[in-house]
Amino acid sequence: MLKTYALLCCLLIATNFYSQTDEEVLKKIYYNTLTNGKSYEWLNYLSNQIGSRLSGSLGAERAVDFTKEELDKLGLDQVWLQPVMVPKWVRGAKEYAYIETKPGKTNIVNICALGGSVATPSLGIKAHIVEVKTFEELEALGKANIEGKIVFFNRPMQADLIQTHEAYGGCVNQRYQGAVQAAKYGAIGVIVRSMNLRLDDLPHTGSMTYDDLPVEKRIPSAAISTNDAEILSTMLQLDKNIKLYFKQNCQQLKDVQSYNVIGEITGSQYPKEYMLVGGHLDSWDLGDGSHDDGAGVVQSMEVLRLFKECGIKPKRSIRVVLFMNEENGLRGAKKYAEEAKQKNENHIVALESDAGGFTPRGFSFECSDANFNQVLSWQHLFKPYLIHYFEKGGSGSDVGPLKTDKNVVAGLRPDSQRYFDHHHASNDTFDAVNKRELELGAGTMTALMYLFDKYGIK
Amino acid sequence: MLKTYALLCCLLIATNFYSQTDEEVLKKIYYNTLTNGKSYEWLNYLSNQIGSRLSGSLGAERAVDFTKEELDKLGLDQVWLQPVMVPKWVRGAKEYAYIETKPGKTNIVNICALGGSVATPSLGIKAHIVEVKTFEELEALGKANIEGKIVFFNRPMQADLIQTHEAYGGCVNQRYQGAVQAAKYGAIGVIVRSMNLRLDDLPHTGSMTYDDLPVEKRIPSAAISTNDAEILSTMLQLDKNIKLYFKQNCQQLKDVQSYNVIGEITGSQYPKEYMLVGGHLDSWDLGDGSHDDGAGVVQSMEVLRLFKECGIKPKRSIRVVLFMNEENGLRGAKKYAEEAKQKNENHIVALESDAGGFTPRGFSFECSDANFNQVLSWQHLFKPYLIHYFEKGGSGSDVGPLKTDKNVVAGLRPDSQRYFDHHHASNDTFDAVNKRELELGAGTMTALMYLFDKYGIK
Structure with missing residues (x-):
């Protein structure tokens, strides 16, 4: 009897979730990240406890360990490291x-x-x-x-x-x-x-x-x-x-071993359809890489945390991929795309955040007209969050290699006015990132992923 | 003969200007403010040479003098001070x-x-x-x-x-x-x-x-x-x-004499129809009031400078009003509205910038549906400048008193995420304002004023 009751409760909860409107789910996502988000805390650690993360550096190594540990804590279905050899260039004095x-x-x-x-x-x-x-x-x-x-x-x-x-x-x-x-x-x-x-x-x-x-x-x-x-x-x-x-x-040393960090929630209905969110874990060495691309890293991690936290059980598999070596080689992205191809993994959508942790304005999409039109049909859902920009255009260096003629690759488009004030310079630091702006970006990415999970691609 | 030739030239230039499309004029406005704008330089002076400008303070007095002088240099048709008594509260030790x-x-x-x-x-x-x-x-x-x-x-x-x-x-x-x-x-x-x-x-x-x-x-x-x-x-x-x-x-002293600072380009066809742009010249005393509301002050001044600089000769009169005492009394706004009423001045539109010098997102309008629909018909012109927000809603404290049942009052709506990090605090300082974001706001205000001048209100 107790068992039946428990089962009934579970069913009710599940039914309740699926009966939520898209408006309600988006509200929950934004509410959660703005009041109880983890992205800013993660970025604080990445920026202030680890610091810059040039490929092959100790910082990059520590960032791999830290983000893997944090993903482990989220209770995802799988978390793993994907080995990749990366160039090692050092600035010297x-x-x-x-x-x-x-x-x-x-x-x-x-x-x-x-x-x-x-x-x-x-x-x-x-x-x-x-x-x-x-x-x-x-x-x-x-x-x-x-x-x-x-x-x-x-x-x-x-x-x-x-x-x-x-x-x-x-x-x-x-x-x-x-x-x-x-x-x-x-x-x-x-x-x-x-x-x-x-x-x-x-x-x-x-x-x-x-x-x-x-x-x-x-x-x-x-x-x-x-x-x-x-x-x-x-x-x-x-x-x-x-x-x-x-x-x-400065000098170029020998290539060294490094890793992409990957976490996954496996889809309940279409586990072989992958949705990817990502940023790059490496940074230049002058600042601490908070905007480029610590922000994208922690926002992508937050997407999966929000799926768990908001009780969104995806039908499709969703992966966070923290790419290594975007800045000077793109080795992580190439490696990931290569293995995905070998394994015949069907990435229906891949979204990168690599344009700074500023107020999100929308997305830029590489996809067919049919898929773009579907995205445009979701635009009204984003209006309460002041997300207006939905355009065709470039996506992101790390997700570019995953483009096929069927899928959707996209880039988060935050406000860009201040980005190049900090880009690759010693003032790309944690204090230049606003907590709310960062969190709104994470919420916006999560909302898009929720919709792709629910409606698939065309 | 020479005279005829000169006249012909003038006519050609004039015809040429009026034959420009709205798209072309907006492009010119944004180009000018982003490459040759004065707003940031003015704000630097206001913030770093004058500093905080609480009503009745020396800073407020100096700000009146400075902005009047700068408006005088623009070659407007009229620049004047409008006397107003303001409260004087001092913080003390x-x-x-x-x-x-x-x-x-x-x-x-x-x-x-x-x-x-x-x-x-x-x-x-x-x-x-x-x-x-x-x-x-x-x-x-x-x-x-x-x-x-x-x-x-x-x-x-x-x-x-x-x-x-x-x-x-x-x-x-x-x-x-x-x-x-x-x-x-x-x-x-x-x-x-x-x-x-x-x-x-x-x-x-x-x-x-x-x-x-x-x-x-x-x-x-x-x-x-x-x-x-x-x-x-x-x-x-x-x-x-x-x-x-x-x-x-702290203590409240006796009211002291102060001023609204006003500049005008008189309209060529409908000089009795006034379009107003403004911000408030006073600020709290803890920071230097760069966002609140130094930004609105210099952006409003820039609107008239851009009209001159871009060769826009308005049909209607356009005024910049730098209001005194928004923060603790609204005396300047009340005075301005009172005199406008006495003189039976027809303010067809009044736009305030008083929400910080952040990336502009659009405007909030208090007006009839007919006027709002006209504004919406202009929305596509702003899209290249990433201005998407056109909503009904509050305008601004200083322009509120000018509202009638026929006219349009509006507020510039910049990105608001960081505003309250600085609002009324010691970190409301010049370094927290980004030059491009400030300039984009000025350009956006100018574009709207250009359109109201050309098309009037409904």
């Missing part, structure tokens, strides 16, 4: 640079090596500077004007673009390809204006490539702050003969 | 408070007097504490439990409300009416939990009233930080016999 106007007369410059760059010779390099804004300008100047000099890429981010990642997209080739391009014409080093819309003193790092340039032709590559870029440019207009000195002793 | 657990054993509490409060006796007051969350609880406790004690209002802002000003609305009666209510039952002082959604150490001031309470019955009233409210509440649960000591020597 703090970089040093100055502008020399006359022998002995110098102005200090705020500088940092770009990720993947080679070191300068141990005494540093000092040379005349050639300022350019584009690769075309560089080509026009040619070897005669560039050989033996330091090339200074100084194309600013375009302030009139409302979406700041578009402004980033319009500039970042200077940072990523600058060394390869300048080396063609015999430059001995490259400095680039930081990818930052503000004028301030912080240099912003980020990845760069040498493509297939032989080791002996690789030239050191660094970023200077936007204020210093302005000053240097002005000084060059007054006197072409000034020189720049810089010194860095 | 920094307040001091502690919790006494045993004689001689004390915990310091972060406290600030509420604006308009009387001082404590010069040696301060020390008494047992009664914690309540509502006026109903207070009533239920009655004189027997309250007389001779300090009432502690501790109802937190509701974290699950997405619009933070709704959470504020649900709490602020504790601050505004707390003293009157507690005095009824013989309390000797009132402390209130700061109106802040974060847990931190900063007390937030704000206005309070004594209604018609005779002077001798007025009790001192102060705010404590949210962290201290949590601590005090916990300590009270452990021991009802602890006491609170606090001391403040």
Whole structure:
């Protein structure tokens, strides 16, 4: 009798849950994350107890352990580590640079090596500077004007673009390809204006490539702050003969073992249909990577916690994947996609949060019109939470490799105005993240996943 | 011949401007404010060279002079000061408070007097504490439990409300009416939990009233930080016999002369139809009032600058009004509305920015359905600027008195998540304002005013 009663109770509770409207479930999700969320506490630990998490670093290793432990506590169906070899680049001693106007007369410059760059010779390099804004300008100047000099890429981010990642997209080739391009014409080093819309003193790092340039032709590559870029440019207009000195002793070490961290709630009806939420666990080394991408990590973890906490028992399997090495190699994402393909895992939807822990505005989707129209039919559910942005567009670096012609990959789109103030710089720190903004992002991701679970894809 | 040619040129330029599409004009407005705006520079001066601007203070006086001078430089058709008498309340020496657990054993509490409060006796007051969350609880406790004690209002802002000003609305009666209510039952002082959604150490001031309470019955009233409210509440649960000591020597002085600052571009076709943009020039005294409401002041000034700069020659008259004394009296707003009524000035639209200099999300309108529908027909023009929020709702304290049954009053609605982290506290400072977010707000206000000028109201 007692057993029957208990069973009846369970049934009633279950029926009760399924009888909830989407509006009610979303309300519960947002209520829970705003009043009882874990994301901010997790981010506090990740940022302030662990700190920066460059691939191959002790921080990255500790972040793997910490997030696995926390996922273990959530009572998911499975939590595991997926091994992946990652590059290990180390910055070494703090970089040093100055502008020399006359022998002995110098102005200090705020500088940092770009990720993947080679070191300068141990005494540093000092040379005349050639300022350019584009690769075309560089080509026009040619070897005669560039050989033996330091090339200074100084194309600013375009302030009139409302979406700041578009402004980033319009500039970042200077940072990523600058060394390869300048080396063609015999430059001995490259400095680039930081990818930052503000004028301030912080240099912003980020990845760069040498493509297939032989080791002996690789030239050191660094970023200077936007204020210093302005000053240097002005000084060059007054006197072409000034020189720049810089010194860095970063190096690329051997690849090391690391991991993607994965947790799963297995679906009750369609366990072979996977829904993925994720962010990347690694960060650059200058700040503590709170926005890029500690926020995405803890928001993704929070999605699964909220499913449990709100009693949402998914029909489909939902996974949180904390990718390793997005910043300088994307090895974790490639590894995950490769194994998913081998195992024939059907990822119907994959959502990444990797644009900062700011107030969420909506999502950007890569998917068919049919799937996009389904998403648009859910738009009204998000209105009370001030989520208005539902557009087709890019998703996220880590979920991109999972795209098929049938599925949906998406990116959370938070407010982007302040993102590049902090991106890859020493001020990407916990205090720059607002608790509510972070939590609203987690709630918004959870709401979307709940709807995909309930209605599937087209 | 030369004259004819010049006239022809002018005509061509004019024709050219009017032949621009709304899309093109909005693009020009946003481009200009994001690449060449003045709002951030003005705010820097207002915040860092002048600082806080409580009504009747030297800061308020200097802010009147500064903003008038800057408006004078814009080449508007008229700039003038509108005299208004304002209250002058001064904080005096920094307040001091502690919790006494045993004689001689004390915990310091972060406290600030509420604006308009009387001082404590010069040696301060020390008494047992009664914690309540509502006026109903207070009533239920009655004189027997309250007389001779300090009432502690501790109802937190509701974290699950997405619009933070709704959470504020649900709490602020504790601050505004707390003293009157507690005095009824013989309390000797009132402390209130700061109106802040974060847990931190900063007390937030704000206005309070004594209604018609005779002077001798007025009790001192102060705010404590949210962290201290949590601590005090916990300590009270452990021991009802602890006491609170606090001391403040604020006072209400005689009213002093001050001014609203007003600038106008006179309309070319309907000069008697006024469009108003405004913010309030006064601020609380703890921070420098950058968000509340330095942002609204400089954004409103920027609207008129952008009209000039973008060559928008309004058909209707547009005014910027920088209201004095919003925080503790609303005297400026009342004065402006009173004179407008006397002069029979037809304010067809009045828009206030007084919700912080954060990323603009849209507007809230008080108007007829016909006017609201017209606004909705413009909504698509704002989409490229990520402005999605167009709702009916409250406008702003300073423009409220201008509401008629025919016109439109509105409030700019920026993202509200961080607003109450800074509101009326010592961290309402310039560094908490992002340049782009501020500028986007100014652009958004200008765009709306341009449309109202072109299409009028219904």
